[in-house]
Amino acid sequence: MPLEFRKEYFADERDDDLNEIGKPTQRQDMVGHVTGRSPFYDDHLFDGLCHIRCTRSPHHHAKIRRIDTSAAERMPGVRRIITGKDVPNNLNTLLSLLDFGLDDEPLLATEKVCYKGDPVAAVVADTERQAREAAAAVRVDYEVLPHVLDVEEAIKPGAPSISKPYPGNLFVYHGKYDHQKLRFGDVEAGFREADHVIEGRYQMSPIEQAPIETCGAIAAPETNDRFVCYTSTQALFFSLGTAAKLLDISSARLHFIGGTVGGGFGGKVDSLHEPMAILGTILTGRPCKYMFDRAEEMQVGAPRGAERWYITDGVMNDGRLVARKLVGYFDAGAYTRLSSYAIIKGVGHLPGPYTIPNVYSDVYCVFTNRTPATAMRGFGVTGVDFAIESHMDVCAREIGLDPVAYRIINSYRDGDMKAHRRVAKNTALIECCQVAAEKAGVKLSPSLLAASSLKDGGGVRGEIPNYTATDQHGRVEGYSSGSYAQGGQSREPVETGRAAPPRPGHETPRAPAPAARTEPASQTPAAARRDPPPPPATPRPPEPAPAPERAAPRRGPRFSSISGLRRR
Amino acid sequence: MPLTVETYPTLSEAARAFAAARAARFMGGGTILMRAVNEADQSFDTLIRTTDRAMTEIRTTGSAVTLGAGVTMASIAASRDTAFLAPVARLIGGPQVRAAATVAGNLFAAAPYGDLTAALMALGATAEMTDGRRQSIDDLIRGGPTRSLVAAVHVPVPQGGLHFRKVSRIKPKGVSVLSVAAVLPRQGGRIENARIVFNGMGARPVRAEAAERALNGQALGASAIAAAAAHAAEGLSPRDDAIATAWYRREVAGVHLRRLLEDIR
């Protein structure tokens, strides 16, 4: 079927005089890709390249009693066995670079393993086979702990606690709640008013992004005491910041080269290959490659997390949705990675592209003993859309309406107020439904055919409800707030019994001697975190306050680097 | 543990070396074994192979066909003598896998691999070992690894043909959710000695004995088919894996058996 352009929509908002957008310009990397000349990270050959393979946990959850590397160290070709104590700053969470969330994931597990495949030791050897042989010869004495693989099981009282910073297995939002809230109007009043109250439960599986090029990185010593790192990362500066933090090294000493990604789909946003490869290089002085094989990519490469959604809709006989309650559980796996952020994004998308006067949502980021989840295309939105749209069909059937008609009735229109208190614009869902109905041969009534996203929006539909039912459900104490909810408040962590989010490191260059550190942070993480972060060696100027949400209006939208977080 | 590869001109020499080695694997086409090599599987340090021509021979003797242990799926698909098995061989892997994958290797492939084995079991094939023993495929794979090698497989040519169905989520190359092989000899219109074998409904291919009982002595009519389908999964214990859950396999086994039987009718 030929592609149709419906250029009549938003014609007045679109610049058709742009130089590239909307023009059939050839992608600059296309010729290289189709002729097989694009260099990917694994195409970089180094004389004397060493290979890194990890010893991984065979258990979902276990305490590490002892790691015995002596036999492995004596094996042929082995240059070095790396364990958690060799990692200068062995605790991280990706979003701590944005001051969001507590460090919860070691590069190499030291106290316990939290999922099947959690790395415990890494072997640097001359050949890949030697590295694999030695990785198999590392003896780890485990004390198997009870594990939990289901989101709702994980938050029941008495469930095994997986994450030290979040003992209840729930991520803490804004230092306040064990879930991300959305309240708009009064959902209970909406249900009382509704002719039908329809419930549904929707469950997604984790999905592996399965790129053709498996995740990895090659590091090598460079001149001037620097390290070069060729990597498959999708987020070069996140990877750079993460490596600098975990290795406690100035990012100025790291030369990252990426850009050609052999398939990512989100799965290469937060790989930890770069710090491992660089650490191997620091410790052996040799170029090192750390690369997932296919089985690792499938087993321990971070997937799109599973989501479970409970949706309750209050619907009138004429098809109007008057209330929607959503309770969602994201399976983050053993560590936070990007799940907490996916939820922020997902909740911004609720209640879907529909105008509903009463909306209530609680969305939980739950830790389980599964592979840590991360981004995958449209993450935070894809899963909840699956649930919402499935439920739309269920409700339409229940009240005897065509699903397309039901959607048109409820679609938001320009000028409507969305539940997260932004005015909807450029909506066009109605037009989309009309075209889809026409193509699918669905007969719509004249009034639905005459509906338009440009008409009948705004007015009362554009107002924030007079009354919004709020509550303190899920309130927690003892955490300090991350920057997402801070507005103009101070960024200093409040002094509490609980861990405060450590700040991204600001290092001064120093010689690479991580193995010589006597008391790595990993050995006393709780205590180390409770203390204020050590003062930097050179005084640094006070950090500028973050631009508060209600800062002076900017010209045009602004996007932060990978998050696409849009401030207006 | 460095890996040693030993190549012998005859299968009997290879078999002797294999029996004497502590941690050796015999290498057929290597489609499974080479993955283990690449992952530095610690359970073996020696690969034994042979260039014996007999391994790749297909011979017809009366009403049976003898397949050398090293006969590949591709040669089964290409040979006139094995036309009755060709539809099964063509369903295994893609062209590259079929060019290397061997008959004997399929006998020891982990579940849910083993589609050809299911067909061989339905046909009542026997394995000839290098120590001269002959045993049914069923006994061979139930017994697990042995110190002798498979030299050849003897396959009776079926009267009325072999019926086979592979169910996979990805077509044409996906791994089996399950597959079903059936040989249904008929005497005066009634089925006698039905042999129905499922692959994917357990740790290895298994006879569906309850379904066989439901068919024996019956004409292949609607009621017999319904009865066989109803009992398809009886006594079988499928497993959960990445392809499907045990529950799903048990639910659909009867559906696919019914479709296979209806196609024959």
Ligand SMILES: Cc1cc2nc3c(=O)[nH]c(=O)nc-3n(C[C@H](O)[C@H](O)[C@H](O)COP(=O)(O)OP(=O)(O)OC[C@H]3O[C@@H](n4cnc5c(N)ncnc54)[C@H](O)[C@@H]3O)c2cc1C
């Ligand atoms: C991409 C892919 C797709 C596949 N698709 C299918 C499929 O659709 N259906 C299916 O059934 N299988 C499938 N397989 C599995 C496999 O390729 C086949 O089952 C094949 O027949 C295995 O044979 P091989 O000779 O390659 O085995 P090898 O890897 O050489 O050996 C497998 C095992 O058998 C043992 N062995 C080999 N020969 C002998 C012998 N003569 N005596 C004793 N032991 C022996 C070996 O020691 C080893 O333990 C697939 C594999 C791959 C990689």
